[in-house]
Amino acid sequence: MTIMEEKMVPTTAPVIEKRTYGGFLKNNVREYGMLLSLVAIMVFFQVMTDGTLLRPLNLTNLVLQNSYIVIMALGMLLVIVAGHIDLSVGSVSGFIGALAAVLMVNYNWNFVAASLACLVAGAIIGGAQGWFVAYLKIPSFIVTLAGMLVFKGLALALLQGQSIGPFPEAFQLLSSGFIPDVFNGESLRISSVVLGAVVAAVLFGIKLRERVAHVRHGMEEEPGFFFLAKQAVFAFVIVWFCWLMASYKGLPNVLIVMFVLMLIYDFATRRTTIGRRIYALGGNVKAARLSGIKTERLAFGTFVNMGVLSALAGLVFAARLNTATPKAGLGFELDVIAACFIGGASASGGVGKVLGAVIGAFVMGVMNNGMSILGVGIDYQQVIKGIVLLAAVCVDVYNKNK
Amino acid sequence: MTTETLQTAAAPAASGAPILEMRGIRKTFPGVVALDNVNLAVMPGEIHAIVGENGAGKSTLMKVLSGVYPHGTYEGEIRFDGAERRFSGIADSEACGVIIIHQELALVPLLSIAENVFLGNEPARRGLIDWVEAHRRTRELLAKVGLKESPATLVTNLGVGKQQLVEIAKALAKRVRLLILDEPTASLNEKDSEALLDLLLEFKQHGIACILISHKLNEVKRVADGITVLRDGASVQHLDCRAGEVSEDQIIRAMVGRELADRYPPRPRLAPDAGETVFEIRDWRVHHPIHAEREMVKGVNLKVKRGEIVGIAGLMGAGRTELAMSVFGRAYGQKISGEVRMHGQPIDVSTIQKAIGHGIAYVTEDRKGLGLLLEDDIRHNVSLANLKAVSSRGIIDGGAEFAAAADYRRKLNIRCKDVLQQTVNLSGGNQQKVVLGKWLFSKPELLILDEPTRGIDVGAKFEIYSIMAALADEGKCILMISSEMPELLGMCDRIYVMNEGRFVGEFASADATQERIMRSIVKQGSDA
Numbered sequence: 001m002t003i004m005e006e007k008m009v010p011t012t013a014p015v016i017e018k019r020t021y022g023g024f025l026k027n028n029v030r031e032y033g034m035l036l037s038l039v040a041i042m043v044f045f046q047v048m049t050d051g052t053l054l055r056p057l058n059l060t061n062l063v064l065q066n067s068y069i070v071i072m073a074l075g076m077l078l079v080i081v082a083g084h085i086d087l088s089v090g091s092v093s094g095f096i097g098a099l100a101a102v103l104m105v106n107y108n109w110n111f112v113a114a115s116l117a118c119l120v121a122g123a124i125i126g127g128a129q130g131w132f133v134a135y136l137k138i139p140s141f142i143v144t145l146a147g148m149l150v151f152k153g154l155a156l157a158l159l160q161g162q163s164i165g166p167f168p169e170a171f172q173l174l175s176s177g178f179i180p181d182v183f184n185g186e187s188l189r190i191s192s193v194v195l196g197a198v199v200a201a202v203l204f205g206i207k208l209r210e211r212v213a214h215v216r217h218g219m220e221e222e223p224g225f226f227f228l229a230k231q232a233v234f235a236f237v238i239v240w241f242c243w244l245m246a247s248y249k250g251l252p253n254v255l256i257v258m259f260v261l262m263l264i265y266d267f268a269t270r271r272t273t274i275g276r277r278i279y280a281l282g283g284n285v286k287a288a289r290l291s292g293i294k295t296e297r298l299a300f301g302t303f304v305n306m307g308v309l310s311a312l313a314g315l316v317f318a319a320r321l322n323t324a325t326p327k328a329g330l331g332f333e334l335d336v337i338a339a340c341f342i343g344g345a346s347a348s349g350g351v352g353k354v355l356g357a358v359i360g361a362f363v364m365g366v367m368n369n370g371m372s373i374l375g376v377g378i379d380y381q382q383v384i385k386g387i388v389l390l391a392a393v394c395v396d397v398y399n400k401n402k
Numbered sequence: 403m404t405t406e407t408l409q410t411a412a413a414p415a416a417s418g419a420p421i422l423e424m425r426g427i428r429k430t431f432p433g434v435v436a437l438d439n440v441n442l443a444v445m446p447g448e449i450h451a452i453v454g455e456n457g458a459g460k461s462t463l464m465k466v467l468s469g470v471y472p473h474g475t476y477e478g479e480i481r482f483d484g485a486e487r488r489f490s491g492i493a494d495s496e497a498c499g500v501i502i503i504h505q506e507l508a509l510v511p512l513l514s515i516a517e518n519v520f521l522g523n524e525p526a527r528r529g530l531i532d533w534v535e536a537h538r539r540t541r542e543l544l545a546k547v548g549l550k551e552s553p554a555t556l557v558t559n560l561g562v563g564k565q566q567l568v569e570i571a572k573a574l575a576k577r578v579r580l581l582i583l584d585e586p587t588a589s590l591n592e593k594d595s596e597a598l599l600d601l602l603l604e605f606k607q608h609g610i611a612c613i614l615i616s617h618k619l620n621e622v623k624r625v626a627d628g629i630t631v632l633r634d635g636a637s638v639q640h641l642d643c644r645a646g647e648v649s650e651d652q653i654i655r656a657m658v659g660r661e662l663a664d665r666y667p668p669r670p671r672l673a674p675d676a677g678e679t680v681f682e683i684r685d686w687r688v689h690h691p692i693h694a695e696r697e698m699v700k701g702v703n704l705k706v707k708r709g710e711i712v713g714i715a716g717l718m719g720a721g722r723t724e725l726a727m728s729v730f731g732r733a734y735g736q737k738i739s740g741e742v743r744m745h746g747q748p749i750d751v752s753t754i755q756k757a758i759g760h761g762i763a764y765v766t767e768d769r770k771g772l773g774l775l776l777e778d779d780i781r782h783n784v785s786l787a788n789l790k791a792v793s794s795r796g797i798i799d800g801g802a803e804f805a806a807a808a809d810y811r812r813k814l815n816i817r818c819k820d821v822l823q824q825t826v827n828l829s830g831g832n833q834q835k836v837v838l839g840k841w842l843f844s845k846p847e848l849l850i851l852d853e854p855t856r857g858i859d860v861g862a863k864f865e866i867y868s869i870m871a872a873l874a875d876e877g878k879c880i881l882m883i884s885s886e887m888p889e890l891l892g893m894c895d896r897i898y899v900m901n902e903g904r905f906v907g908e909f910a911s912a913d914a915t916q917e918r919i920m921r922s923i924v925k926q927g928s929d930a
Binding site: 210213214216217218271272273274276277279280283284286287288289290291292293294346350351 | 730731733754755757758764766771772773774775776777778782785786787789790793796797798800801804805808840844
């Protein structure tokens with residue numbers, strides 16, 4: 001089909017502005033700002049805790065403590081980008097933890113079968129809530145507020161107010177296991193370091209390929225210097241972290257799960273049609289619908305996805321505690337939602353990035369961890385976290401209006 | 403005759419001191435000079451029109467005047483009523499009697515007329531609102547603006563035209579001395595527009611000065627005493643209508659800074675009986691989405707031939723948009739019946755996906771609300787309706803997508819820094835081109851254009867017309883809905899006239915005149 005081979009409107013083409021370092025920084029202050037503030041917070045606590053923060057043991061704990069928040073933040077980001085919210089994720093993850101305990105401990109299910117059943121249950125829960133939101137057009141805030149109460153109650157009912165545990169050894173490995181060391185390193189888990197190096201190299205290769213393609217189409221904005229510096233820092237940080245953790249027990253299994261999920265969701269949001277359509281849905285639902293996007297099905301899908309990730313987070317958390325308690329999942333939704341907003345997602349939908357949400361989750365995590373080491377009480381921890389959330393969003397809004 | 407006052411302080415043509423004078427106004431935003439050396443003088447009791455292309459700085463100038471951009475954020479001087487004014491906010495300017503009515507009406511839909519009229523200005527005694535007094539005064543004000551509604555009516559139940567009148571009543575309640583109207587008739591039908599302009603003329607008798615911002619030059623010509631033309635942020639000409647006839651061409655010339663030989667691109671018109679029928683609708687019926695008993699489209703038959711531009715004329719609410727959107731995948735209405743054919747074969751258009759798949763594209767009349775992802779860039783907007791073309795197995799090829807967007811940017815001459823620019827920052831005409839680009843990228847056979855030039859400036863209109871002509875030349879079918887009869891007459895091969903859900907007339911372009919179209923609407927109306 002030949003749509004308009006020739007240029008139809010004879011007028012002068014506008015001059016393309018020359019790109020400058022300063023201009024680029026200004027336009028991307030958000031992305032670099034996020035990363036820099038995470039680094040700043042880490043440096044701050046590293047100094048304040050006399051180096052405790054980045055000790056291998058603590059670093060490993062930090063990852064383990066935040067893994068379930070990060071996992072849920074991935075799903076929550078999609079929900080928020082689609083223009084919705086899910087308040088039920090904490091309750092759902094708690095409920096799934098309870099379900100897992102009942103299946104594995106009381107009914108002696110195999111841990112694989114039980115885990116799969118739990119993930120399916122998560123999908124069904126997410127689907128049920130998504131159905132109300134997407135097809136009955138009931139505000140997600142209300143639907144998931146109801147879900148929050150329902151599943152908190154169901155978790156209590158399922159556990160009959162008791163804690164159930166312990167879990168089978170094999171299941172515990174999900175959270176407390178580390179990748180095996182094939183090299184039998186004495187004080188250093190060499191395979192963890194090697195894996196880190198390989199991952200860093202592969203990521204660098206992928207980014208470089210992407211950039212070459214972008215430059216070919218003239219769509220690259222980032223100056224080459226920034227690109228190289230960013231990638232170098234990134235690769236260094238990955239290898240360094242792996243090294244640190246390798247000097248303790250190596251890379252935790254859950255870190256691998258989390259990292260793989262993060263890569264998948266980052267790719268899905270940036271490069272797939274589904275991801276693009278979710279952004280369109282949140283940006284302008286009517287325009288998206290008139291562009292032939294099945295908006296209801298898509299919104300439904302984001303909730304199903306959220307349900308599955310909540311279930312996974314529930315399993316990780318249960319495996320970490322090695323017991324299912326009625327209090328599991330309490331207040332998780334707050335950390336998860338805060339992570340997304342700190343990471344730059346917009347409450348009105350259509351805006352937000354997976355890496356932002358992950359960084360946001362770690363900002364919260366590092367603050368939790370750092371303040372605990374410093375002996376700041378749980379009372380003021382919450383105050384400080386609240387203020388940081390508000391400040392992050394204020395900076396965001398300010399930058400946008402500038 | 404015109405008095406040219408290029409780059410000098412606007413010289414009032416009539417005797418006496420102007421009520422408003424703006425001198426040497428300059429306003430910059432980071433990296434952009436929005437206004438530079440703008441001069442404006444409005445005489446007491448004068449209707450003064452400000453015209454200019456989109457992006458010429460009209461709205462910015464009014465924001466400076468009304469205090470939205472407070473004193474100190476701009477350079478220059480504002481004199482109102484003989485004294486220099488330094489407004490620090492809207493409340494300040496309103497206290498002086500300068501009241502602005504924005505294009506997007508600022509009424510609270512779920513409050514009553516009286517509540518809206520006195521919003522922020524409630525007649526109160528010791529903090530308690532005196533509703534009896536408020537309703538009494540509202541009734542007086544409504545009588546002045548000629549609106550026969552109870553003050554207790556909720557604003558949401560009024561049409562746009564009546565809402566506009568409520569806005570004006572609200573301005574009157576604040577003892578307006580200078581009324582600023584930004585595109586007041588953009589969303590009004592012809593009758594309501596006329597009534598509104600008459601009202602302005604009546605206010606003039608009472609000594610209320612008025613600044614009218616409008617793209618509709620016939621309206622400007624009808625009511626304006628003086629015209630200030632803005633171009634690229636500067637006041638380039640002051641035209642005095644009292645001194646003699648000012649022609650539309652004269653205004654347009656000043657607006658675009660060049661001769662505009664023809665407002666429509668020349669195109670060979672299709673002979674009425676020539677060509678192959680590509681698209682056809684038979685006995686199409688649509689019911690209102692909420693009130694199922696109301697039939698909005700009542701048995702419409704329509705044909706579009708290869709390379710033909712077919713217009714649908716009619717007043718607002720005639721059912722034209724309803725017809726178009728219901729055909730486009732049932733995006734409007736319920737209990738839809740009838741048949742749609744493409745190349746003689748009946749096609750299934752029960753969902754938007756299927757309609758797009760069959761080569762139908764619908765360019766909405768509401769580009770901000772229904773057309774664009776404003777927070778997203780040009781690239782993503784262009785590819786949205788046809789992501790398949792730039793992806794394989796669900797994975798988008800970023801390079802191909804960028805190239806496609808850049809291609810349409812070039813072909814449609816979208817003025818922007820690059821295709822990574824957010825669409826919210828584009829002017830109306832360029833936004834419209836982005837929406838057009840999106841639908842052209844979906845490779846349609848039939849393009850339905852709903853008010854394609856609404857709210858965009860003369861230069862951009864010509865570009866849109868040129869694009870339409872080129873598309874028709876390539877053999878695409880174009881169905882154009884428009885409330886502006888001149889553009890239908892200027893562009894279409896054939897025109898259907900729609901009224902109250904029915905087609906009440908059909909004209910070949912050679913036979914169509916504004917009068918004949920209007921007559922067929924009115925005639926049908928009187929029969930009913």
